[in-house]
Amino acid sequence: MSETFTDRVPPGQTVTEGFPVLHYGSVPIYRDMDKWDLRLFGLVEEEISIGYHDFMKLPQQEFRNxxxxxxxxxxxxNVWEGVAVRTIMDKVKLKPEASYVMLHAEEGWTTNLPLEDFLRETSLLAVKHNGELLTPEHGYPVRMVVPHLYFWKSAKWLRGIEFLASDKPGFWERNGYHMYGDPWEEQRYDFD
Structure with a gap:
């Protein structure tokens, strides 16, 4: 393994060429995109919802990670295409006490992030992976991608972004996963 390659793979990880599909519950199938929206709410001056067609008109860019x-x-x-978090953040004004984010997805699935991690330049709302629209199994129509944390923090089937004053566990965190999930620190589980 070359030094560069080694520097890119956290401890305990094995590189795959595939893209494994892992999830809990059923895979949502969207038949009418007029019914899909993304809600930004919580500690914001004004809650907003962005419909699918308006979301797809937002400026998109390519991210590699x-x-x-x-x-x-x-x-x-990986090559992702999607909307940068900063583009979404131009749509809302946060209240000063906002310090955390809860991502809400279909099937009642949630995951938490510190606001500073959500706002990183590398975080995005993806619609494509390696040149193809996301498949339903990988989060179509919109998947959060937070590449510096374990991938469960990259919520599939994203439907809401809630801004919070304090940290609280999402679905997997309530079920034994680490509250933060840094792969370089092997923060996988927290069964304390």
């Missing part, structure tokens, strides 16, 4: 799953696989050299 490596991703790391808590189940020990890593996939290198």
């Amino acid at each position: 490596d991703i790391h799953c808590v189940t020990t696989w890593s996939k290198l050299d």
Whole structure:
């Protein structure tokens, strides 16, 4: 393994060429995109909802990164297309006490992030992976991508972004996953 390659793979991870599909519950199938929206709410001056067609008109850009799953696989050299978090943040004004984010997805699935991690330049709301629209199994129509944390923090089927004053666990965190999930620190589970 070259030094550069080694530097890109966190401890305990194995590189895969595939893109494993892991999730809890059923895979949502969207038949009418007029019914899909993304809600930004919580500690904001004014709650907003962005419909699918308006979301797809937002400026999109390409992001390249490596991703790391808590189940020990890593996939290198991903190319995502989507909306940068900063573009979404231009739509809302946060209240000063906002310090955390709860991502809400279909099936009642949630995951938490510190606001500073959500706002990183590398965080995005993806609609494509390696040149193709996301498949339903990988989060179509919109998936959050937070590449510096374990991939469960990159919520599939994103429907809401809630801004909070304090940290609280999402679905997986309530079920034993680490509250933060740094792959370089192997913050996989927290069964204390």
